[in-house]
């Protein structure tokens with residue numbers, strides 16, 4: 021499978037349009053269905069050579085059609101095959117009807133299926149066409165199969181997972197393997213869908229890459245080629261100012277550690293210089309804990325404005341441990357014409373009047389990366405967060421549009437979205453990143469990227485990827501401190 025297609029995320033609606041475009045270009049749609057079904061036959065035989073029986077569960081659409089082809093392929097290879105159907109196969113249409121008529125073996129209703137030891141289930145109930153919650157009989161079937169522990173291979177998507185959102189519509193198979201076609205869908209990588217797909221195989225059924233690419237929108241799976249040109253070796257002529265100067269604002273005496281974590285991460289991620297800007301009360305504490313990172317006393321807005329005349333200050337991180345309130349708002353508003361990472365308390369400070377921030381950013385013309393977790397996201401974008409019809413991707417996109425900022429919507433399936441609609445889903449973050457200070461480290465890496473001149477979207481996606489890679493390298497038991505030491509070079 022071509023790697024550029026592997027990194028496209030295609031929504032079910034886009035995939036339907038791509039199918040149509042393929043048919044209009046003269047490609048025979050039944051050939052595509054046969055290629056899909058036989059890919060599943062091959063995967064099932066490869067993964068389960070010792071299966072006693074393959075049980076193919078076929079639904080009312082083209083996903084079911086793929087299932088009949090897979091069943092026939094398995095039977096022709098000599099395997100024991102049983103087919104169970106949802107609905108009346110006589111009502112199937114088009115390619116699925118033809119696939120059904122080519123399956124000349126017996127078929128029983130799904131209610132008759134009792135999982136047995138040695139069974140391998142091929143799930144062809146629903147794929148991209150799932151459009152509402154599953155009926156009770158299907159929910160009960162899925163629960164029975166999941167409880168039995170028999171392995172499941174899903175065609176396209178585990179039935180019950182919404183391909184657009186990754187949400188479970190009543191119940192979903194927990195599968196060992198999922199075989200999808202041409203490109204992954206958002207539901208394969210957004211949670212909870214991701215946790216139910218098992219290993220994901222993307223199979224090329226023969227739709228030309230140009231048709232797939234032309235029909236794809238602006239969603240991608242995060243990967244280094246998306247920020248190609250921003251990594252690479254340092255030139256001999258490089259000096260520290262060329263690598264960029266990052267500023268991190270410290271909180272008060274009792275909350276200085278978060279800023280130092282961000283600052284240390286920014287330095288490790290490649291900023292040439294890093295300064296912790298601190299109020300007078302915390303100056304001594306910060307100074308006594310910092311070595312390569314510099315310290316600058318900035319008490320209030322007036323001093324900040326004066327200092328900002330230095331245009332070599334390339335980027336700013338505001339929020340980690342900073343404290344919630346007017347000072348955070350004043351500082352953020354003063355930075356709306358610069359490159360700013362707004363995190364944690366910086367985000368929460370605008371809870372009661374987010375519009376003030378968004379308007380200042382639109383007016384200031386700077387670039388901002390906001391890094392909310394679920395709670396912070398809901399504080400700043402309550403209506404978007406509360407819209408259950410939207411996927412996490414669509415929520416991040418709506419928030420980016422509303423705020424004019426790049427949104428890093430954090431979590432195990434972090435989504436990064438830009439105001440222009442581009443979005444990526446990240447998939448390299450291990451669960452042990454859920455530790456105090458891990459978000460501060462991420463903010464520092466984003467800040468380092470902005471300091472070296474990366475555009476906000478590329479700065480954010482590269483940071484999320486390096487943060488995940490650092491987590492994987494540091495391993496379980498990492499702390500925010502050890503995470504910083506594991507940040508890999510920008511690739």
Ligand SMILES: NC(=O)C1=CN([C@@H]2O[C@H](COP(=O)(O)OP(=O)(O)OC[C@H]3O[C@@H](n4cnc5c(N)ncnc54)[C@H](O)[C@@H]3O)[C@@H](O)[C@H]2O)[C@@H](O)CC1
Pocket residue numbers: 035039052053056079080081082083084085086145146147148149150151152153154155175176177201225
């Ligand atoms: N993308 C492609 O080019 C190809 C797609 N193929 C297959 O086609 C599938 C999509 O086919 P369809 O669009 O027919 O969709 P599905 O087969 O996923 O399901 C559509 C059918 O299910 C019904 N339905 C939807 N939600 C339901 C619910 N909750 N309860 C009961 N019934 C429900 C719909 O009314 C419709 O009859 C893909 O997942 C893939 O497996 C393959 O045939 C190969 C070619």
Ligand SMILES: Nc1ncnc2c1ncn2[C@@H]1O[C@H](COP(=O)(O)OP(=O)(O)O)[C@@H](O)[C@H]1O
Pocket residue numbers: 364393430431432433434449450451452453454455456457458459460461462487
């Ligand atoms: N289960 C998880 N799997 C992978 N990454 C996670 C998981 N939970 C949290 N993370 C990541 O860890 C970081 C935590 O950030 P945050 O919630 O701000 O924590 P803190 O404020 O303690 O630094 C984010 O980058 C988030 O995406």
Ligand SMILES: [K+]
Pocket residue numbers: 083143144145146147174175176177178179
């Ligand atoms: K399926």
